Amino acid sequence: MTETTVDFPRNFQKALGDGQLRRNLRAAMDTLGLRRRTLFSDPEAFEQLRARGDAIRRRALSKLPELLERLERKCTENGIRVHWAETPAEANQICLDIIRRHDATRVIKGKSMVSEEMHLNHFLEERGIEALETDLGEYIIQLDHETPSHIIVPAIHKNRDQIARLFHEKIPNTPYTEVVEELNAIARKVLREKFFAGEVGVSGVNFAVAETGTLCLVENEGNGRMCTTAPPVHIAVMGLEKVVERLEDVPPLLRLLTGSATGQLITTYFNMITSPRKPDEKDGPREVHLVLLDNGRTKIWADPELRQTLKCIRCGTCLNHCPVYTRLGGHAYGYVYPGPIGSILTPQMEGLESAGTMATASTFCGACEEVCPVKIPITDILRRLRVESYNKADTPNAVKGHGYKVNAAESLTWKGWALSNATPWVNALNAKLLGLLGPQLPKLPGPDIVKKWTQSRALPPFAAKSLHALVKEKGIADE
Amino acid sequence: MPTRPEKAYYFGTCLIDLCYPQAGMAGIELLRREGIQVIYPRQQSCCGQPAYNSGFPEEARKVARQQLKAFPMDYPIIIPSGSCGGMLKHHYPKLFADQPEAAEAQRFAGRVFELTEFLVKVLNVRFEDRGQPIKVTWHSSCSALREMRVIEHSKSLLRQLQNVELIELQRERECCGFGGSFSVKQADLSSAMVADKVADIEQTGASLLLSGDCGCLMNIGGALKHRNSPIPAKHVAEFLLERTQ
Numbered sequence: 087m088t089e090t091t092v093d094f095p096r097n098f099q100k101a102l103g104d105g106q107l108r109r110n111l112r113a114a115m116d117t118l119g120l121r122r123r124t125l126f127s128d129p130e131a132f133e134q135l136r137a138r139g140d141a142i143r144r145r146a147l148s149k150l151p152e153l154l155e156r157l158e159r160k161c162t163e164n165g166i167r168v169h170w171a172e173t174p175a176e177a178n179q180i181c182l183d184i185i186r187r188h189d190a191t192r193v194i195k196g197k198s199m200v201s202e203e204m205h206l207n208h209f210l211e212e213r214g215i216e217a218l219e220t221d222l223g224e225y226i227i228q229l230d231h232e233t234p235s236h237i238i239v240p241a242i243h244k245n246r247d248q249i250a251r252l253f254h255e256k257i258p259n260t261p262y263t264e265v266v267e268e269l270n271a272i273a274r275k276v277l278r279e280k281f282f283a284g285e286v287g288v289s290g291v292n293f294a295v296a297e298t299g300t301l302c303l304v305e306n307e308g309n310g311r312m313c314t315t316a317p318p319v320h321i322a323v324m325g326l327e328k329v330v331e332r333l334e335d336v337p338p339l340l341r342l343l344t345g346s347a348t349g350q351l352i353t354t355y356f357n358m359i360t361s362p363r364k365p366d367e368k369d370g371p372r373e374v375h376l377v378l379l380d381n382g383r384t385k386i387w388a389d390p391e392l393r394q395t396l397k398c399i400r401c402g403t404c405l406n407h408c409p410v411y412t413r414l415g416g417h418a419y420g421y422v423y424p425g426p427i428g429s430i431l432t433p434q435m436e437g438l439e440s441a442g443t444m445a446t447a448s449t450f451c452g453a454c455e456e457v458c459p460v461k462i463p464i465t466d467i468l469r470r471l472r473v474e475s476y477n478k479a480d481t482p483n484a485v486k487g488h489g490y491k492v493n494a495a496e497s498l499t500w501k502g503w504a505l506s507n508a509t510p511w512v513n514a515l516n517a518k519l520l521g522l523l524g525p526q527l528p529k530l531p532g533p534d535i536v537k538k539w540t541q542s543r544a545l546p547p548f549a550a551k552s553l554h555a556l557v558k559e560k561g562i563a564d565e
Numbered sequence: 566m567p568t569r570p571e572k573a574y575y576f577g578t579c580l581i582d583l584c585y586p587q588a589g590m591a592g593i594e595l596l597r598r599e600g601i602q603v604i605y606p607r608q609q610s611c612c613g614q615p616a617y618n619s620g621f622p623e624e625a626r627k628v629a630r631q632q633l634k635a636f637p638m639d640y641p642i643i644i645p646s647g648s649c650g651g652m653l654k655h656h657y658p659k660l661f662a663d664q665p666e667a668a669e670a671q672r673f674a675g676r677v678f679e680l681t682e683f684l685v686k687v688l689n690v691r692f693e694d695r696g697q698p699i700k701v702t703w704h705s706s707c708s709a710l711r712e713m714r715v716i717e718h719s720k721s722l723l724r725q726l727q728n729v730e731l732i733e734l735q736r737e738r739e740c741c742g743f744g745g746s747f748s749v750k751q752a753d754l755s756s757a758m759v760a761d762k763v764a765d766i767e768q769t770g771a772s773l774l775l776s777g778d779c780g781c782l783m784n785i786g787g788a789l790k791h792r793n794s795p796i797p798a799k800h801v802a803e804f805l806l807e808r809t810q
Contacts (some may be wrong), residue, residue: 097752102757188595195768259806365631409740447751449758450618451707468657472620490619500616504624508631509609517583534751542756543787546584554584557605562575562593565604565638 092420096153101343107243111415114242115219118406121349122457137341142335143397143463150387153296153329153380160299166374174204177379181206183323183368184375185215187240188319196293196303196310197221198290199237199400200323202422206288216279217288222273229256237423238347238402243415245529262292262354277309281295287313287371291324292399293339294376297332301376303357306350311357320371322359326378327387327396339399342459346401351489352549380437382486387482390454391470395430397460402427404454404464426454430467437487438475517552566660569687572602574633574676578649579602579611580779581800588800592645592680594785595806599688608635617660619746625691629660641687645680646778647709648810653677668782678707679720680775680802683728696808700736702732702760702771703776704785706778707740719777719801721758726808732769743784766796774798 101107104294126132158168171177181204185193193210195217197200207217219228223241227234232250236241241249246264253272254262260272275502289310293302301309302324314320324473330336345352363370386392405411405425414422419440421432429444438445450465458464471485476497478489527536527545539545551559573596581589583690593603610631617625632802644650654677661670665702703723705716741757742748747784749755762785766774774789774796776782786798 098751099753263804271621285627303734407710407744409758410754413754446747447754449740449742449755450705450745451709451740451744453707453738456711465683469618469620473616473622474620476620500619500621500624504616504627506619506626507613510608510610513610520583538749539787540791541752542759543784544790546783546787549586551586553582553589554607555604556579556586556590557593558607560590562603562605564607565572 091440092443094418094420094447097114097418097420098447100416102412106245107415108413110243111412112244112298113245114239115406115412118147118239118348118403122346122403122406123348123349125345125351135338136459136461137346138338139399139459140397142330142339143399143460145334146330147327147387147396149331150327150329153331154326155434156296157299157329158378160296161301161376162299164299164560165365166299166301166359166361166376168392169375169377170380171377172380174379174381174501177204177323177377177381178206178209180377181323181377182213182215182322184373185210185320186287189365190319190458191215192280192283193286193288194219194280194284194313194317195221196287196289196313197224198323199234199422200325200361201382202234203325203379204323206323207486218277218284220280220307220313221276222270222307222309223307225273225277232421233417235424236402236405237400237416237425237427238405238425238504241282243417265407267456281309281312281316283375284313284317285340286319287317287512288319288321289314289317289324291322291328291376291391292322292343293336294329295331295333295336296329300333301359302336302340302509303359304340304355305357306348306354314359315355318371319373319375320362321375321377322424323379324375326380327383327398332549336481341533343399343401344404346457346459385483385486386434388429390461392434392467392485394462395427395434395467397462398431399424399460401459403457403459407453407457409449409451409453419447426464427462428465430462431485434485438471438485439487439490440476442487442490444557445475477542516550518553520548521550521552570601570641572604572638572640574636574638574640575603575605575641575681576609576636576644576649576653577605578611578646578779579786580643580783581645584783585800587643588803590646591800591806592643592802594644595640595680595684595690596688598756599690601688603720604640604798605741606635612649612761613660614649614652614656617652617656618657622660625698626660626664629670630666633657633666633673636673636676638677641678641683642676643678643680645800646704646780647713648778648780649677650677650694650715651708651712660765672764679715679777679788681722682713682715685718685721690722692725692805692809693721694728695725695807695810696728698728698730699771699773700730700732700769701804702734702766702769703737703777704734704741704774704776704781705737706767706776706788709777710738722801722805723775726798729808732771734762734765734769736765741785742789743783745780746782756788759784763788763792763794767794772796773804775801775804777801 602738
């Protein structure tokens with residue numbers, strides 16, 4: 087990974103100070119949320135559907151090794167070449183080798199978060215290979231040398247005016263226009279030429295069906311179909327958790343994915359790729375490769391609680407409903423996967439030391455879990471990551487970087503807190519002291535937390551008489 | 566649903582104990598008025614959520630054990646908070662899952678009621694409004710909304726009051742940004758969230774903010790006060806008692 091250390095406090099402050107960003111995000115998230123609610127308007131039906139989605143993903147994960155083997159076997163039978171990569175570096179090298187074998191220098195890409203995990207574009211560009219994003223949102227941010235700020239709508243942080251200026255400045259001979267149809271036409275014209283010239287197409291995979299060796303690709307723009315059919319070589323990159331057992335598992339997941347992501351009943355395009363071009367066929371790539379990336383997933387899979395992270399179908403609806411994401415956008419998180427799913431996935435992949443802060447950027451409001459189409463217990467996993475952050479014990483399933491936060495002051499504070507709350511007379515004394523000294527707290531030396539609290543709020547109104555004292559006065563029974 | 570019990574335990578919560586005892590007393594009065602004999606075990610303290618959510622489960626368990634001990638009889642346990650209620654009802658079984666107290670924690674969880682839930686579902690209370698006309702708005706705490714799922718009960722009680730006009734927030738389902746230690750560990754984010762909540766409250770034109778959770782009230786009420794807003798923040802139990810006395 088190219089990221090080294092992410093300065094979360096600075097990123098957060100910068101994002102929170104960017105009024106334009108917050109307005110753009112708020113408007114976009116409201117629209118996506120509304121569309122989702124409109125599609126899943128019957129809560130009971132939604133609960134039934136997501137129970138199926140959850141069950142399908144659980145079943146797939148419960149036999150993951152077996153399903154991956156079956157997928158490899160079926161794909162190979164169908165003529166798709168399967169490659170295994172433990173790290174992003176290995177996956178990049180596999181892609182590079184394929185591209186070089188064909189003496190290709192022009193790669194066209196459909197949207198893929200796994201390729202973002204690999205930083206594939208950057209890797210290829212450093213080796214003289216053009217990797218052009220053909221999804222409109224991805225194309226926009228690539229023009230501006232940015233990374234996706236959302237896993238489904240990568241340019242969501244930009245509004246129309248910003249895109250209009252970008253096209254005018256970055257695409258030669260492009261007159262300024264804010265008309266959406268005209269902007270679309272400009273991108274279409276550029277991309278159309280690139281599709282014809284592309285020598286290798288790279289795509290992601292939404293679901294891979296073990297039973298049939300089928301790679302499913304969900305998209306709205308047709309660029310995914312172009313990338314996977316126009317060039318003579320197609321490379322699909324996929325996180326190894328994306329496998330499902332049977333073909334019949336796909337429709338409920340597809341409905342959940344499109345409904346949760348964009349509120350669509352179905353996307354404009356749904357591609358099912360089961361083989362390269364056959365001898366009697368007139369189109370399609372001559373070679374299809376599937377690169378299966380681990381990148382920490384096997385370790386996540388080993389722990390029954392953390393494994394649930396891998397149920398994710400990358401719909402992004404947890405981002406759309408997250409009050410933290412809505413105020414920060416994706417870039418502030420500093421890693422490929424932002425928002426609630428990013429906050430549970432990234433610390434497990436990258437280690438708590440570098441990404442553990444993400445697990446603290448949540449109020450546990452549960453808005454993400456309420457909408458998650460596969461019922462990932464996001465808050466429980468966030469809580470687990472907080473526990474791991476203070477846990478030095480080297481258990482087999484401990485998260486990378488565990489115990490990084492251990493410090494004497496905090497441990498002592500919580501020990502004192504526990505002692506007080508488990509010892510009634512100490513607790514009563516504390517209540518009395520706080521009642522007396524509470525208003526003086528900001529004047530006392532030390533606790534930074536008082537300053538942080540009062541930066542936007544009045545002090546808590548510590549009462550002269552606690553409830554314990556009041557009930558005693560009023561003669562409420564103690565039994 | 567259990568039938569109307571003779572006796573009920575009251576879990577006051579640590580925040581109410583320290584900062585909002587009058588809200589706690591109001592809840593007790595609402596129950597006593599319905600003929601419930603309220604028992605307030607003096608050995609009670611905090612539900613343990615602060616440590617539980619901050620990465621200190623051992624310390625949370627130590628405090629939680631104290632509560633298991635303090636509420637030994639089979640009476641319902643009534644809590645004027647969705648957040649602490651959620652901890653007792655939904656998280657104690659997880660916290661003690663692999664502990665000797667696992668079964669005890671399960672039984673304990675099964676006895677937990679949020680106050681307005683108990684007033685509506687078990688006591689089926691009927692209120693007569695004795696107050697002047699007033700416009701109020703309502704903040705749903707995330708735990709009352711998504712864990713305890715009691716918001717409709719809370720609001721149904723407000724709707725019984727004929728002189729009270731309830732004006733709902735535009736973003737009622739959005740978190741106020743409290744989140745316990747989040748409010749100080751991510752102070753900037755928390756401040757941004759509560760600022761939006763305050764703006765939403767102000768646009769309603771209501772003269773009072775109500776909620777069933779004192780964590781949110783401390784956060785939002787503190788933010789309202791910080792910007793010298795004339796809108797006070799009050800626990801729903803206190804309001805219900807005032808209006809019906």
